[in-house]
Amino acid sequence: MSARGVAAALLGALVMFSVVSREDTGAALQGEARVRAAPLDNPSGTRPGLAPVTSAGDRAEAVRLIRRLAVAPMGSKAGYSRARFGRNWADTATGVPYARNGCRTRDDLLARDGEKVRYRSGSDCVVVAMELRDPYTGRTIRWSRKRADEVQVDHVIPLSYEWRMGARRWSAAKRARIANDPLNLMPVEGDVNEAKGGLGPARWLPPRRKVRCAYAVRFAQVALKYDLPVTRADKAAMLAQCR
Numbered sequence: 001m002s003a004r005g006v007a008a009a010l011l012g013a014l015v016m017f018s019v020v021s022r023e024d025t026g027a028a029l030q031g032e033a034r035v036r037a038a039p040l041d042n043p044s045g046t047r048p049g050l051a052p053v054t055s056a057g058d059r060a061e062a063v064r065l066i067r068r069l070a071v072a073p074m075g076s077k078a079g080y081s082r083a084r085f086g087r088n089w090a091d092t093a094t095g096v097p098y099a100r101n102g103c104r105t106r107d108d109l110l111a112r113d114g115e116k117v118r119y120r121s122g123s124d125c126v127v128v129a130m131e132l133r134d135p136y137t138g139r140t141i142r143w144s145r146k147r148a149d150e151v152q153v154d155h156v157i158p159l160s161y162e163w164r165m166g167a168r169r170w171s172a173a174k175r176a177r178i179a180n181d182p183l184n185l186m187p188v189e190g191d192v193n194e195a196k197g198g199l200g201p202a203r204w205l206p207p208r209r210k211v212r213c214a215y216a217v218r219f220a221q222v223a224l225k226y227d228l229p230v231t232r233a234d235k236a237a238m239l240a241q242c243r
Helices: 003-024 056-067 105-113 145-150 159-164 172-180 190-196 209-225 232-242
Strands: 115-119 127-133 140-144 151-155 185-189
Touching (some): 105 151, 105 185, 145 151
């Protein structure tokens, strides 16, 4: 093999290693459509998107999962602030996927769900442009950091909801985990995220009806993982989406 051929082979091997390494940490494969994952098949939250729950068997499993939720009345929001859940998107949580990998949590999630992802020159963390198929609306958003708020990372269970349902009594470390756990995080259209605010499923559901059961399942998965109760009305609304 010529020197040029050897160099090309080495470069190919390095590129393959880079792709595998980035995929292992949840990053998007450049120029390829990501396969959306149904929540029942994505218990770690490291696969992208929010695919509908469609089969009768999966919907029955979703109902069984939601029925396991504890219920409690909603408490006061007094004392809540975003800072109670740690510094915004800091890579300092422990015990959840992507924790302490050197990238901010927001960038990890944009890379997980984005297509045609582009990174800042000299960085394999900072996402500067991508396409996002918004799971809540079905729209495709061509995003860049110049329009940063056009895509926001939604906490499936809003942090203020968590606070009112018992997180005020948690340790700071546990609050940081739920705030940075990819199971609880979904890049979505900014306006939709702002419309949701701190509401539970009884008062807000994704505009895209076909993912409402999947959204309810994801909400339930996070609540069960962190032993967080939901309101009786929210549990009823979640069950109604999957029956």
